[in-house]
Amino acid sequence: MRGRREETxxxxxxxxxxxxxxxxxxxxxxxxxxxxxxTNWNLQRTIPFQWVRLGNFADLLHDPNFWLYLVNTGYLMxxxxxxxxxxxxxxxxxxxxxxxxxxxxxLFYLPTFTSGVAIMILWKALYNPEFGPIxxxxxxLADTLRVAxxxxxxxxxTHNLLGLDVEQVRLTASQWGVxxxxxxxxxxxxxxxxxxxxxxxxxxxxxxxxELVEAAQLDxxxxxxxxxxxxxxxxxxxxxxxxxxxxxxxxxGGFEQARVMTMGGPAGTTTTLxxxxxxxxxxxxxxxxxxxxxxxxxxxIFVVTLINWRVGHRELSY
Amino acid sequence: xxxxxFAGTFLVLLLLSAVAWRLQPRADMxxxxxxxxxxxxxxxxxxxxxxxNRLHPDLALRLDPGNTGMEKVIVQSLAGVGxxxxxxxxxxxxxxxxxxGVAWDITDRLQEMGIAVEREVxxxxxxxxxxxxxxxxFPTNAAVNAIWFHKDLFDRAGVPYxxxxxxxxxxxxxxxxxxxxxxxGRVRQFGLLADWWNWPQFVIQWGGSVYSPDGTRCTLDSPQxxxxxxxxxxxxxxxxxxxxxxxxxxxxxxxxxxxxxITFFAGKKGAMALGARWWLCNMRSYQGLRMGVVxxxxxxxxxxxxYGRATLIxxxxxxxxxxxxxxxxxxxxxxxxxxxxxxxxLAPVIRYCQGPTYLHDPEFPREDYNAQWREVMDYGxxxxxxxxxxxxxxxxxxxxxxxxxxxxxxxxxxxxxDATRQVNEEIARTLERDPALRARYRALTGRExx
Numbered sequence: 001m002r003g004r005r006e007e008t009x010x011x012x013x014x015x016x017x018x019x020x021x022x023x024x025x026x027x028x029x030x031x032x033x034x035x036x037x038x039t040n041w042n043l044q045r046t047i048p049f050q051w052v053r054l055g056n057f058a059d060l061l062h063d064p065n066f067w068l069y070l071v072n073t074g075y076l077m078x079x080x081x082x083x084x085x086x087x088x089x090x091x092x093x094x095x096x097x098x099x100x101x102x103x104x105x106x107l108f109y110l111p112t113f114t115s116g117v118a119i120m121i122l123w124k125a126l127y128n129p130e131f132g133p134i135x136x137x138x139x140x141l142a143d144t145l146r147v148a149x150x151x152x153x154x155x156x157x158t159h160n161l162l163g164l165d166v167e168q169v170r171l172t173a174s175q176w177g178v179x180x181x182x183x184x185x186x187x188x189x190x191x192x193x194x195x196x197x198x199x200x201x202x203x204x205x206x207x208x209x210x211e212l213v214e215a216a217q218l219d220x221x222x223x224x225x226x227x228x229x230x231x232x233x234x235x236x237x238x239x240x241x242x243x244x245x246x247x248x249x250x251x252x253g254g255f256e257q258a259r260v261m262t263m264g265g266p267a268g269t270t271t272t273l274x275x276x277x278x279x280x281x282x283x284x285x286x287x288x289x290x291x292x293x294x295x296x297x298x299x300x301i302f303v304v305t306l307i308n309w310r311v312g313h314r315e316l317s318y
Numbered sequence: 319x320x321x322x323x324f325a326g327t328f329l330v331l332l333l334l335s336a337v338a339w340r341l342q343p344r345a346d347m348x349x350x351x352x353x354x355x356x357x358x359x360x361x362x363x364x365x366x367x368x369x370x371n372r373l374h375p376d377l378a379l380r381l382d383p384g385n386t387g388m389e390k391v392i393v394q395s396l397a398g399v400g401x402x403x404x405x406x407x408x409x410x411x412x413x414x415x416x417x418x419g420v421a422w423d424i425t426d427r428l429q430e431m432g433i434a435v436e437r438e439v440x441x442x443x444x445x446x447x448x449x450x451x452x453x454x455x456f457p458t459n460a461a462v463n464a465i466w467f468h469k470d471l472f473d474r475a476g477v478p479y480x481x482x483x484x485x486x487x488x489x490x491x492x493x494x495x496x497x498x499x500x501x502x503g504r505v506r507q508f509g510l511l512a513d514w515w516n517w518p519q520f521v522i523q524w525g526g527s528v529y530s531p532d533g534t535r536c537t538l539d540s541p542q543x544x545x546x547x548x549x550x551x552x553x554x555x556x557x558x559x560x561x562x563x564x565x566x567x568x569x570x571x572x573x574x575x576x577x578x579x580i581t582f583f584a585g586k587k588g589a590m591a592l593g594a595r596w597w598l599c600n601m602r603s604y605q606g607l608r609m610g611v612v613x614x615x616x617x618x619x620x621x622x623x624x625y626g627r628a629t630l631i632x633x634x635x636x637x638x639x640x641x642x643x644x645x646x647x648x649x650x651x652x653x654x655x656x657x658x659x660x661x662x663x664l665a666p667v668i669r670y671c672q673g674p675t676y677l678h679d680p681e682f683p684r685e686d687y688n689a690q691w692r693e694v695m696d697y698g699x700x701x702x703x704x705x706x707x708x709x710x711x712x713x714x715x716x717x718x719x720x721x722x723x724x725x726x727x728x729x730x731x732x733x734x735x736d737a738t739r740q741v742n743e744e745i746a747r748t749l750e751r752d753p754a755l756r757a758r759y760r761a762l763t764g765r766e767x768x
Binding site: 157179 | 324358388389392393396414417418563564567585606617651708711714717718719722725727751753754
């Protein structure tokens with residue numbers, strides 16, 4: 001009995017540092033931000049501190065920028081399916097027994113452990129409208145195919161593939177084209193394809209029982225049939241995990257790109273909710289409002305994850 | 319066993335704490351009091367600090383370039399780990415520092431030291447150090463934009479060197495002759511290079527204003543303001559003497575210290591450039607440039623944008639008394655002469671910007687235009703702000719509309735009308751939140767909102 005109590009104390013002592021860290025640096029600030037979201041706290045001494053109840057949340061609903069930046073955030077997530085599909089394709093290629101496969105895997109994983117800022121500065125140069133290699137390649141292609149195209153101005157353009165308006169949540173034909181948002185999506189796909197998703201798929205593929213593949217081969221199944229009826233269903237839990245995490249990452253994302261590449265421009269088209277939270281809290285010092293924004297973002301993430309979970313869970317029950 | 323493990327861990331932690339305590343920087347380094355100044359790192363700043371430390375052997379000022387940015391300074395200062403001294407770039411920043419209780423009111427201390435800022439420094443600098451009649455800092459430097467030009471490029475085109483005062487219409491004739499295109503029609507050399515953030519200068523030169531004189535409403539929708547910004551837009555898209563954002567990106571070699579426009583100008587991508595004397599800090603490193611300076615062209619009104627930087631003291635600093643010595647240094651002849659010599663714009667104190675030392679620096683004999691820089695200072699106008707709106711929020715709104723203008727994505731009148739409406743709505747929201755400002759607004763206008 002005494003030994004058991006000692007063990008409990010020892011376990012608690014080992015857990016204590018981590019638990020205390022969690023309480024002080026994670027749970028505490030999260031709860032604090034919830035409390036702050038009901039106040040007008042704004043670091044300005046001229047304004048008396050007040051509980052504003054749901055005032056910040058009500059203001060948010062009438063804030064046109066909130067809706068614009070929510071749409072921006074959603075738009076930038078359009079690359080997620082492509083990125084996931086690319087990761088799967090790459091993982092299948094890299095799971096082949098080839099000479100030097102480890103080197104290939106390392107190469108494709110490089111963008112993940114390279115500094116994000118360095119990558120973004122590099123892409124900024126790639127997107128240079130006059131002298132960037134991307135437009136140079138497009139120009140060469142146009143010359144070769146003898147077609148006339150207007151090269152996109154990438155990070156300088158407010159245009160986008162859906163024709164989203166700059167100032168209101170609506171579609172406008174004049175905004176149709178390729179612009180800064182699309183440039184960020186392409187860069188995101190490039191970074192995402194060879195990253196952690198690829199590793200997860202590689203691990204998933206290596207866990208598929210070989211007898212399933214062999215049985216399918218004996219039944220005369222081709223590569224596509226094996227992928228469709230064996231590999232893809234077996235990877236469903238991995239895909240589900242990747243989809244959930246990608247959506248969470250996508251909704252929280254966009255800050256680094258905005259800060260390093262565009263400063264949220266041109267005309268706010270690459271400002272996401274995460275960047276807007278930063279602007280409100282640390283540039284305009286409206287901490288209460290920014291906290292309310294954070295909790296709205298949390299709610300959006302929660303609902304999207306719940307939907308993912310419901311839909312994904314149904315698909316997983318094979 | 320477990321007990322021994324925990325006791326051992328505790329002892330190790332205690333030992334490490336003792337080592338850390340021993341290694342931490344002493345509050346008093348060899349009899350010197352350390353001071354930290356949050357500012358950008360560049361050769362001129364380091365030289366200014368070295369001179370201060372030489373003149374004050376009891377103090378050890380060091381630069382902290384890693385924590386620049388208003389948000390960092392405010393949050394760190396409120397948390398008790400802020401710097402002793404920090405920079406302030408405009409009246410909005412000053413308002414934010416004062417409101418958050420970070421800036422120290424030094425009105426009385428300056429008076430005791432015999433420093434009268436209203437008389438001594440350039441008038442357009444006062445809004446970045448004085449708020450509601452109280453002084454919170456001392457200017458670090460002062461600048462008014464003029465036109466830099468390459469004598470070589472003028473000689474090659476056979477165009478006589480410009481002489482001021484002159485109007486933008488006269489300027490256009492010169493700029494068009496100096497804009498050179500290649501066989502494909504692409505501009506190889508622009509007549510003018512200018513940073514877009516100079517747009518307020520065009521507003522005031524056309525007789526407009528960003529805000530009403532009492533700051534109670536945005537007035538960018540006035541015909542004068544629209545005409546000024548329209549002219550700036552036309553320099554790019556109608557007269558084609560200034561690069562568009564796409565052409566700017568094409569020239570982009572930005573990097574190092576200073577703005578990209580300086581690099582473009584020094585690389586002779588433009589025959590003229592709207593800039594200030596502080597550009598020399600960068601351009602002195604280029605060999606063989608033959609440059610001249612002429613007063614900036616004017617619109618209906620002959621005024622130019624004046625700006626500068628100031629140093630403020632952290633109100634919560636335990637060494638604020640010692641930090642005051644740095645502001646005293648900024649008012650001294652030694653510092654002002656150094657700033658003029660370095661060409662870190664112009665010295666903040668008016669009386670030090672004259673005389674042979676300033677006009678003819680023996681170390682830079684080819685710089686024969688210092689008198690020109692001194693003359694334009696008298697036409698400098700301070701930045702216009704409204705005390706009734708958060709500067710960052712207003713900037714966010716204005717920058718969005720100006721982005722659309724700059725990219726030729728929205729007509730100037732529509733963009734400025736929308737900007738005005740949105741800034742006035744932001745003023746209304748600020749008044750709703752802030753009862754003190756609301757009372758002040760009511761006293762000024764008799765109304766509750768714009």
